[in-house]
Amino acid sequence: xxxxxxxxxxxxxxxxxxxxxxxxxxxxxSNMQFDMATKSFIERHQPPKIxxxxxxxxxxxxDPHSAKVKERxxxxxxxxxxxxxxxxxxxxxxxxxxVIEALVGHLHRDSDYTGSLVQIVMLxxxxxxxxxxxxxxxxxxxxxxxxxxxxxxxxxxxxxVQIAVTHCIGSLYCTPVxxxxxRPQACRHEMNIKAIEDSNVVSIFARELKKMEDDAVYQEILxxxxxxxxxxxxxxxxxxxxxxxxxxxxxxxxxxxxxxKLLQLSVEVLWNVIEYGSPDxxxxxxxxxxxxxxxxxxxxxxxxxxxxxxDLQLRNDVMSVTQVLVSRCPxxxxxxxxxxxxxxxxxxxxxxxxxxxxxxxxMMKPINDDFELKKATxxxxxxxxxxxxxxQVMIDAGLITALFDYVKPNDSVCSVDWNSAQYEExxxxxLSSLETxxxxxLEDYMKGHGNTRLIMLLEWACLDFRYPEGDYGGHGNSxxxxxxxxxxxxxxxxxxxxxxxxxxxxxxxxxxxxxxxxLIGSLIVVLKKYKDTEVPIELSILSNSLLILSVVCEHxxxxxxxxxxxxxxxxxxxxxxxxxxxxxxxxxxxxxxSSVNAIWCCVSFMNQxxxxxxxxxxxxLDLLERCPPSMQNLVLGALLDLTEDARxxxxxxxxxxxxxxxxxxxxxxxxxxxxxxxxxxxxxxxIMTDPATPLQGLEQLNSDISAHALSSTPTLAILDVADNMxxxxxxxxxxxxxxxxxxTNAKDQITLTLIENYLDFxxxxxxxxxxxxxxxxxITPIKSDREALKQIQTVIAAKSEAVKRHxxxxxxxxxxxxxxxxxACYQQIKFNFKQWEQQNASRINFINKTSDYETLQISxxxxxxxxxxxxxxxxxxxxxxxxxxLLKMLTxxxxxxxxxxxxxxDNPRLPTxxxxxxxxxxxRKSERSVVTQ
Numbered sequence: 029x030x031x032x033x034x035x036x037x038x039x040x041x042x043x044x045x046x047x048x049x050x051x052x053x054x055x056x057x058s059n060m061q062f063d064m065a066t067k068s069f070i071e072r073h074q075p076p077k078i079x080x081x082x083x084x085x086x087x088x089x090x091d092p093h094s095a096k097v098k099e100r101x102x103x104x105x106x107x108x109x110x111x112x113x114x115x116x117x118x119x120x121x122x123x124x125x126x127v128i129e130a131l132v133g134h135l136h137r138d139s140d141y142t143g144s145l146v147q148i149v150m151l152x153x154x155x156x157x158x159x160x161x162x163x164x165x166x167x168x169x170x171x172x173x174x175x176x177x178x179x180x181x182x183x184x185x186x187x188x189v190q191i192a193v194t195h196c197i198g199s200l201y202c203t204p205v206x207x208x209x210x211r212p213q214a215c216r217h218e219m220n221i222k223a224i225e226d227s228n229v230v231s232i233f234a235r236e237l238k239k240m241e242d243d244a245v246y247q248e249i250l251x252x253x254x255x256x257x258x259x260x261x262x263x264x265x266x267x268x269x270x271x272x273x274x275x276x277x278x279x280x281x282x283x284x285x286x287x288x289k290l291l292q293l294s295v296e297v298l299w300n301v302i303e304y305g306s307p308d309x310x311x312x313x314x315x316x317x318x319x320x321x322x323x324x325x326x327x328x329x330x331x332x333x334x335x336x337x338x339d340l341q342l343r344n345d346v347m348s349v350t351q352v353l354v355s356r357c358p359x360x361x362x363x364x365x366x367x368x369x370x371x372x373x374x375x376x377x378x379x380x381x382x383x384x385x386x387x388x389x390x391m392m393k394p395i396n397d398d399f400e401l402k403k404a405t406x407x408x409x410x411x412x413x414x415x416x417x418x419x420q421v422m423i424d425a426g427l428i429t430a431l432f433d434y435v436k437p438n439d440s441v442c443s444v445d446w447n448s449a450q451y452e453e454x455x456x457x458x459l460s461s462l463e464t465x466x467x468x469x470l471e472d473y474m475k476g477h478g479n480t481r482l483i484m485l486l487e488w489a490c491l492d493f494r495y496p497e498g499d500y501g502g503h504g505n506s507x508x509x510x511x512x513x514x515x516x517x518x519x520x521x522x523x524x525x526x527x528x529x530x531x532x533x534x535x536x537x538x539x540x541x542x543x544x545x546x547l548i549g550s551l552i553v554v555l556k557k558y559k560d561t562e563v564p565i566e567l568s569i570l571s572n573s574l575l576i577l578s579v580v581c582e583h584x585x586x587x588x589x590x591x592x593x594x595x596x597x598x599x600x601x602x603x604x605x606x607x608x609x610x611x612x613x614x615x616x617x618x619x620x621x622s623s624v625n626a627i628w629c630c631v632s633f634m635n636q637x638x639x640x641x642x643x644x645x646x647x648x649l650d651l652l653e654r655c656p657p658s659m660q661n662l663v664l665g666a667l668l669d670l671t672e673d674a675r676x677x678x679x680x681x682x683x684x685x686x687x688x689x690x691x692x693x694x695x696x697x698x699x700x701x702x703x704x705x706x707x708x709x710x711x712x713x714x715i716m717t718d719p720a721t722p723l724q725g726l727e728q729l730n731s732d733i734s735a736h737a738l739s740s741t742p743t744l745a746i747l748d749v750a751d752n753m754x755x756x757x758x759x760x761x762x763x764x765x766x767x768x769x770x771x772t773n774a775k776d777q778i779t780l781t782l783i784e785n786y787l788d789f790x791x792x793x794x795x796x797x798x799x800x801x802x803x804x805x806x807i808t809p810i811k812s813d814r815e816a817l818k819q820i821q822t823v824i825a826a827k828s829e830a831v832k833r834h835x836x837x838x839x840x841x842x843x844x845x846x847x848x849x850x851x852a853c854y855q856q857i858k859f860n861f862k863q864w865e866q867q868n869a870s871r872i873n874f875i876n877k878t879s880d881y882e883t884l885q886i887s888x889x890x891x892x893x894x895x896x897x898x899x900x901x902x903x904x905x906x907x908x909x910x911x912x913x914l915l916k917m918l919t920x921x922x923x924x925x926x927x928x929x930x931x932x933x934d935n936p937r938l939p940t941x942x943x944x945x946x947x948x949x950x951x952r953k954s955e956r957s958v959v960t961q
Contacts, residue, residue: 194251413465437485438452467532528579691764713775716782
């Protein structure tokens with residue numbers, strides 16, 4: 029209960045009750061007296077209480093008896109908005125929709141309901157609240173339907189309501205949902221986005237945008253579409269609604285009225301739709317001439333009248349939209365609309381003078397906005413240079429001349445006072461542009477003395493800034509300047525790339541002119557400068573330099589001679605790189621491939637003697653052994669090319685790799701690896717399991733012969749020769765000589781048998797394909813041809829069986845040799861045990877003699893008998909005197925000197941230490957007991 033303070037009965041009216049200061053006093057107990065008259069007066073003069081539940085408010089709005097109480101409706105809506113200031117509950121979404129429908133009905137009769145409707149709509153812009161965690165799944169569909177009905181309010185001819193609807197949807201789509209700890213949680217932001225996209229409200233806004241005449245509402249809807257167009261599904265919906273032409277048309281009108289806000293929104297919406305729209309739908313809508321003309325008119329408008337910072341930024345935004353349009357819509361009518369010409373004039377404004385009226389009043393200045401515009405126009409034009417007609421317009425407008433203006437040392441004078449960092453970026457981009465443009469217009473390139481300019485820039489870039497000759501250090505800005513900080517490496521990299529693109533055209537006049545100006549010597553200087561580098565940009569320079577030398581020297585012996593000794597030495601150094609660097613990601617693999625390519629083009633025949641003298645063949649074999657499998661085919665090809673010279677074969681034969689591996693073993697191992705990758709049918713010993721397909725892998729077995737039946741299409745048997753290394757391995761071993769090969773193990777011999785018959789098997793494959801193609805085309809050969817084909821098949825089958833039998837014989841022979849070696853090992857083991865048994869028996873006899881006197885006597889008698897038998901009895905000497913050879917009373921039974929060795933160990937298998945004792949005579953009885961023991 030509440031009691032008013034200083035309430036004066038009779039002086040308080042109904043209107044005053046709202047402003048009366050109320051002081052709260054809790055009524056406690058029954059002792060407090062309360063003036064019933066005062067209470068009755070308050071109750072009579074207070075306004076009726078309004079039930080703030082949505083259902084009763086809806087009843088209030090729809091009750092025919094309260095249809096004209098507008099103030100009560102307004103206050104009820106106000107109370108509702110205060111109660112649900114944090115957002116409506118998701119379970120009440122149907123009631124909210126009914127309340128809005130009721131308000132719309134009242135709005136048709138009375139415009140004073142606009143404020144109430146706007147309040148409810150704006151409140152719907154807050155994320156709906158959940159009472160249960162399952163409300164998302166239960167009421168998600170209801171929310172989607174509600175949004176559809178809510179967005180349809182934009183069809184009402186009321187600007188305030190239309191703006192409120194756009195703000196509501198924008199708030200739901202863009203505002204993240206906070207997390208509360210002391211109140212119900214709101215629906216997730218992702219759910220709101222999904223509901224908006226599923227409801228397809230974008231199509232409603234697009235439909236209304238077409239017929240919208242109110243500029244303020246048009247801008248609000250366009251502002252909302254700017255955020256909605258960040259979704260690809262919404263962009264596709266906008267494309268389906270044909271809204272692009274409307275936006276483009278109104279953008280041109282905004283140029284006339286200088287409405288920069290509308291221009292900015294239109295440009296950004298078009299940008300989003302081009303970038304995020306479906307690649308299939310975007311060209312259909314943006315390749316329309318009216319759309320391209322609108323962009324062209326807008327760009328020209330800013331070229332002529334852009335003065336402020338905002339206008340310059342909008343101009344650059346239009347340029348960015350054009351860039352994206354070129355990439356997504358290559359067939360857009362840019363040439364027909366005059367867009368190519370204006371872009372070229374802008375790109376060449378600071379280097380080429382023009383009297384075109386479109387460029388009157390425009391002058392490129394060294395400010396960031398103009399700098400960005402120049403880079404963007406160059407990028408766009410180079411992207412279109414493949415088109416012959418567009419390229420001719422660019423050339424006529426002086427694009428080549430403008431690009432050549434930057435092909436000079438950085439300390440030269442420039443037409444625009446760019447700072448050093450800006451000039452470096454433009455110079456590098458100009459070189460990158462020439463890399464694409466120069467091969468397409470060699471005649472204009474030569475007219476501009478492009479070779480001379482590039483050679484001079486190459487020589488300047490080779491000078492290190494640390495030396496007195498040069499004092500320039502790069503800034504390393506932008507994509508083009510990466511890796512060039514405080515050096516000239518960025519200029520050197522792009523100069524080399526332009527030269528590479530020019531020489532790859534194969535134009536002999538251009539190449540000869542470059543060589544006459546010292547290209548080969550300059551590139552060798554570059555190779556010597558960075559030969560020990562580990563910097564990625566320098567590795568790229570080395571790779572491209574070697575590629576240029578390969579193209580230049582390939583068909584000219586004089587140029588190979590110029591490459592000469594220095595070039596071969598540098599090439600060998602690059603081929604000797606550590607194998608661990610190949611997979612480092614720095615670019616060593618590119619340098620290696622370029623070096624291998626240079627062997628074919630710069631070394632073969634002319635410089636081969638130098639290459640062999642410097643140990644090039646062993647270096648290549650080392651590289652073949654340690655390089656990744658993806659590079660082995662190329663290395664082996666270069667090695668095979670060098671072995672055409674018979675002097676290279678001994679270098680191959682005498683090579684030894686890791687673990688003293690020979691070149692033959694290495695090649696056989698590569699053959700097995702290649703067949704394992706191909707899936708050729710072999711058993712564990714590498715013996716062919718299917719003589720009908722001795723060489724075919726899985727791809728060849730599973731292929732359809734009809735796909736290669738055309739005469740212009742090489743068959744799989746022929747493609748197989750180039751796809752893998754087996755043909756090269758066969759050729760290499762053939763040059764060494766199969767008779768000179770002596771593999772040490774049976775597995776290598778089995779594989780070598782296959783390699784030796786590779787050519788026969790390959791010929792058989794080709795004949796099998798010929799027969800299959802004849803059957804496919806329903807062609808029946810004549811009798812003699814049939815017999816020939818049958819004979820060929822018989823010979824091939826017999827050859828395969830013979831090879832398989834020979835492989836089995838090798839395996840059996842190896843098994844027999846292994847068995848014999850095993851038996852010999854067993855015999856050795858038996859002999860060792862026999863020796864041990866004899867030694868054991870001798871020891872036992874020795875112990876018996878030392879422990880049993882009778883045994884000792886018997887042994888003594890045997891010794892004497894053997895001594896008598898050993899005496900010779902020659903004729904005529906019977907009367908001679910014989911001397912004793914043994915000491916009398918000797919107690920030992922062996923022929924010994926003054927000492928004997930007695931083993932002390934009981935285990936005859938262990939090393940036995942011996943103790944030296946004197947020979948004992950029976951006269952020394954005190955010592956004989958020791959011997960007995």
